[in-house]
Amino acid sequence: MYGNLMPRSVIPIEKGERNIHKFEETANQPPPAEMLCPLCSRDNRCAVAAGDNPASCWCVNAVFPSGLLERLPEALRDKVCICMSCQQSFLRESGE
Structure with missing residues (x-):
């Protein structure tokens, strides 16, 4: 209609x-900012931002080294989610 x-x-x-x-x-x-990775601006697949059960999020058991989190602007830390692609790229590049 x-x-x-x-x-x-x-x-x-x-x-x-x-x-x-x-x-x-x-x-x-555009999608809401909380749905985008602050590093690459792609979908971060955040279950919390999507309104799903937080326990179902891919990041629950993921490792986020401090070096990766330091790439975020201070104002965004603990407020938006990094996507799996950026998390895995960092782990490969850093050898962690």
Whole structure:
């Protein structure tokens, strides 16, 4: 019915005595920042950010050496997840 339009948010707009709702396009919207790896900007596959059970996340049993975590800006540490690709690349490059 709406083609590529998906209701991301509904913004009420007053017009006369009734509300008309404006739907924003989401087809070309980037994913939320918490879904992206802060190092490569690709999908980090974070179960928590996706609303899934945290215990199901790939990173639960993964190793994140301090050298890898130091690559993150201080403001992002403990706030966004590094993707598996960046984690594995670091482990290969560092020999850890």
